[in-house]
Amino acid sequence: MADSPLYAGFDLGTSNSAAAIFDGDQVTVIRNAQGGAVTPSVVRLDKAGRVTVGARARRMLEQDPANTATEFKRLMGTGRAIEFPAAGVSRSPEALSAEVLKALRADIADQRGVEIARAVISVPALFELPQSAATSEAARLAGFERVELLQEPIASALAAGWREDQGGAWLVYDLGGGTFDVSLLETRDGLLRVVGHDGDNFLGGRDFDWAITELCATKLGGRLARANPAHANALRTLRLAAEDAKIELSRSPRAQVSLQGPLVIDGDELEVDLELTRDEVEAACRPLVERSLEVCLRLLANHGLAAGGIAKVVLVGGPTVMPMVRAAVAARLDAAVADGLDPMTLVAQGAALYAATAGLDGRAAKSTTGSTGRRVWLQYPAVSSDLTPHVVGRFVGGAPPASVTLARGDGGWRGTPASVSPDGGFITTVTLVPRKAQQFTIEAVDAAGATLEVEPPSFTIVQGVTIGDPPLPRAIGVALASNGVQVYFERGAPLPARRTFRHKTVETVAKGGTGSVLKIPIVQGELAHAHLCRLVGTLEIPGAEIKDTVPVGSTVEVTIELDRGGRMAARALVPVIDQVFERVVHLLVPEADPAALDASIADLRRRLQAARLDSFQRRQVQAIERLDKIEARLAEAEKDIDAAHGGDADAAQKARRGLLEVDATLAEVELAHQWPQLENEARSIAIIATSQIGAYGSDAEKKLLDEVLAAIDAARAAKDPAELERQVHLARRLATAAYQRNPAAWENYFDDAASEVSTSTDLPKAEQLVKDGKAAIDRGDTEALKRIVRGLWDLQPIDVAARRMSFDSGVR
Amino acid sequence: MSAEARLGDNPLLVLGLGLGATRMEVERQAQLLLGMLELGFPDAATYPSPLGPRPRTPDLVRAAAAALRDPGQRLQAELWFVPADASGDRTPTPETSSPPSTSTSDSRTESIWTDALARLGWGPAREAR
Structure with a gap:
């Protein structure tokens, strides 16, 4: 086994996969047994259940398609099994991905003699949580001890930026087999920062292939x-x-x-021998390239940039080899395309480099049993752009040494002795040589100056470009029973992250009730309404598992945790019964039933027609243009739904997501139609907030209100309904906070809440609260009155229709 | 974000840095603090703020470093920066790890912001504790 660390990265692609290793100095792409740098993501199971992976399996796609699977990455996290009739078995997409990972790992073992146990696997930036969880599962099935997931554009960026540290903004245009990602990056002082990213989870080389296939079919x-x-x-x-x-x-x-045999269509045989020209194919694929470029321009605009504002574009993915794609990207973005980078293996190279950053040595963890040295825990950056990074350490077990000295393995540097505190801690710095992996030895001495053995005796730091914590690609929150969303993490939040919020239950969960389950849906997306976001998991508090009945209005503390790869863990603490629930169920991409898709598209068409009529009457040209785009997306979704009826599960998923996006865009247009009402609302809330904050607000609140009023003006000027709604919401919150300092505020709230007591979800409890409230007013106990009013609010009913839309959320 | 969070959880304060901290100093300090927190160094567990000492967590340090990498958020952090009281408790950084920039008692910034708390409705820092 190699003595120095070996870092491994895997690009588990839709069409092709690749592996690379980084030894601290060089990144090497691992070639497979056939000598290829990429391995087709194709798996075949024959009659005897034997598994074939890669180019050999791909060759069988034509002869034995029923027992040869490809593009299963697009079904990751859907829970859909793939049948292999010859062997009479079915396999999940995760199990098939595991076979690809095993093959790549075997290639590394063959060439480097190391069984990789820990590695980094890349995932598309816009992968949803269930898809990321499925990738981790694939790694577990492949036998990995530990893996970290890395967003593909970050991997490409790291590989592209590793050798040169030229400053400025640049773009990674990653058109993979099944997904399109674009990232805006900035490199400065050896630090790589992801400024932002965007993409289309269902645009890739596969769509190009279908466009060409349809051209052939025509x-x-x-x-x-x-x-x-x-x-x-x-x-x-x-x-x-x-x-x-x-x-x-x-x-x-x-x-x-040309095909070797004839195609059989409805019983007829058809010989295929066609000529395709580059012009024809480019014309067929141009709309797809345009779609990707629109995403790029949207990303630039979101960050105050336009075409021509970036230094270079790095192309990643097989379809970018097409000359038309390169030319269109360079022309529309007005930027140079970076040369000398392999678009097919860049992601795997970046994943290997990132494994070093994450300190994820590919070799299995070494046992320290039998070591006689003093154990020291170290904290240092495995990769550092800083030439003098800190090393923090703590000795554990036994008397600590008096001091430690670190020395570089090449003999070129030796630090001054750092004293060790009585509790074993020490802090020092090391000096690095640029762009190299370097080993440091730890020398420890006791008070008498005698040398002590230390475990581990050395550690390695690589100097080079580093990347900050990866940003969360989409906001994550909890769907509330009102169909609102409590955002836990905003888009762009650095990972890992962890947050806790308190919610109140909206119904009683009876102890032992088998059908009684309180649901806490976890959603992903930036939209204010839960039903427009994507359900990525549900925390459940089942009646059958609770120690005691949980009454309506009980507090639930929900904690969501995300690791660096965006994998999620969630738990709910219910203090009233002192019980914790950690089971996140349905961590799956929702099923896309063709009949449900038909109903959904019919409803969207009705809304589209109504919105179009409204826009014409109002002569809103911009809205009409947006509706035209929606029309085009619906037409595209219709094609996918047709394919879904033909049994194409992937097309069904694509249609589901497409319709969700159309729904959100349509909702924005519909909101824009309410512009006069929105403006009136903004005007009245501005007056109320100014008067309440003027009377009861602090100076800080006055300053914040000024900011919000300016933002309201800007949103009105820009005619941006979504932003106006957001700012109105903020102004309302500020006004409410100030109003609550009004001595009469809580009595007024109490009167309102008491007048609606008959609709409470727990009438006896609500009536008792009203009685307690009156007593609190009589004795002038405002604090008690506040608690009582909040209790009454918690017992107010939830709109059933809104709750149904919010995935049956049981919390507010 | 509430005004209290903007003042108390100001990324510069969380990292124990002053207004002039360079990007590299931000990374270095974040790396040091994360290491100290991971190994349970008590010196890193809290940081001084105008609203009194506040607990420092790895999540807070990572979020602070991410905020200071972003030019827009860095500007916000600088605008809302009120140094902790110079005589108050400050994160004691060990001798071996005390680059000049980690000091929060930057006299230039203090002279600008002496009455900032009062203006923002909290009264002088000492009273706020």
Whole structure:
């Protein structure tokens, strides 16, 4: 086994996967047994249950498609099993991904003699939590001891920025097999920062292949339809040929699509021998490239930049090899495309570099049993852009040494002795040589100057570009019974992160009640309404597991934790019964049933028509343009729903997400139609807030109100309804906080709440609270009155329809 | 974010840095504090603020470093920066790890902000404790 650390990174791609290792000096892409730098993400199970992975399996895609699976990454986290009829078994997408990981790991073992136990695996930046959890599961199934997940654009950025530290903003354009990610980055002083990212979770090389396949199908007379399950085999065969043609057209202006045997369409045999030109293929794929470029320009605009505002663009992913993609990116973004980087393996290289940053030595953890040295726990950056980073240590077990001295392995530097405190702690710095991995030895001496053995005796630091904590790609929160969202982590929050909020239950959970379950849905997304966000898990408090009945209005403390790779853990503490619940169920991408998709698209079409009519009547040109785009997205979703009816589960997921996005955009347009009401509301809340804060607010609140009023003006000027709604909400909160200092405020609140007592969810309790409230007013006990009013609020009913939309949330 | 959080959890205060801290100093100090917190050094457990000593956690340190990497958030942090009272308890940084920039008693910033707390409605820092 190698003595120095070896860091491993894996790019588990939709179409192709790759592995790379970093030894502290060099990043090496691992070649597979066939000599390829990338391994097709294809798995075959034959009749005997034997597993074949990679290029050999890909060759069987055409001959034995029923027992050969590909693109299973797009189904990760959906809980959908893939059938292998010859062997009579089914496998989850996670299990198939595990086979790919095992193959890549075996390649490293063959070439480097090291069984990799710990590694970094890349995931698309816009992967949802269930998809990330599924990737971790794949790693566990493949036998990894520990893995960290890394967002693909960060991996590419790290690999692209590793050798050169040129400052300024730049873009990583990552068009993978199944997803598109774009990241805006900045490098300064050896530090890489992700300024922001955006993407499309369902745009990738596969869509290019389908566009070319459809072009071929049209040339063949238009008899093949994705909606027809009987055409699935013929389409699969044609698609493989289309994929080969796409690769050939990257090098030459023409390509031939010829199949060895005839295609069978509705019982008829059809010989396929077509010629495709680069112009035809580019025309077919141009709308997809345009879609990706719109995402890039949106990202730049969100950060105050425009085309021409970036120094360079790094291209990642197979489809970026197409000359048309390179040319379109350079032209529309008005930036140079970086040369000399391999778009197919850059992600794996970056993952390996990141493994070093995370201190994730690929070798299995060494046992220290039998070591006689004094044990020291060390904290130091495994990769540092700083030339003089700190090293913090603490000796544990036995008397600590008097001092420690660190010395660099090359003999070029030796630190001054750092004294060790009586409780074993010490802090010192080391001096690094730029762009190198360097080992430091730890020398410890006791008070008499005698040398002491230390475990571990040395450690390694690599000097180079480092990256700050990865940002969370999408906000995460808890859906409330009112269909609102309590945001726990904003988009861009540094990972890892952990937050706790207190909620109140909206119904009683009876002890022992088998059907009684309190749900706490966890959602991902930036929208204010829960139903427009994505449900990524549900914490459950089941009646069958509670020690005692949990009455309505009880406090629940919910904690959500995210690790550096965005993996989530959540728990709910219910203080009234002193019990903790940690089981997050349904951590799955929701099912996309074609019938439900049909109903959903019909409803969206009705809303679209109403919004269009309204926009015409109001002569809102901008809104009409947005509605046209929605129309185009609906048409696209319709094609996917057709394919879903034909049995394409991936297309069904794509349609589900597409419709969710359309729903959110439509909601924004509908909100814009309420502009006059919104403006009136903004005006009245501004008056109320100014008067309440003028009377009862602190100086700080006055300053904050000034900021909010300025933001309201800006939102009105920009005619931005979503922003105006947000600022109105802030102004209302400020006014409420100030109003509550009014001596009569709580009595007024009490009168309001008491007048609605008959609708309470627990009438006897509410009536008792009203009685207690009157007594509190009589004795002038404002603190007690506050508690009573809050208790009455907690007993107010929740709108049933709103609760249904918020995934049946049981908390407010 | 509430005004109290803007003052008390100001990223510069969390990291024990002054207004002039460079980006590299931010990274270095964050790395040092995370290491100290991980190994249970009591010196790192709290930090002084105009609102009194506050608990320092790894999450808070990471969030502070992330905020100071972002130019917009850094500007906000500088605008809301009120140094802790010079005579008050300050994070004692060990001898071996005390770069000049870790001091929060920057006389230039103090002269600018002496009446900031009163203006923001909290009264002088000593009274706030």
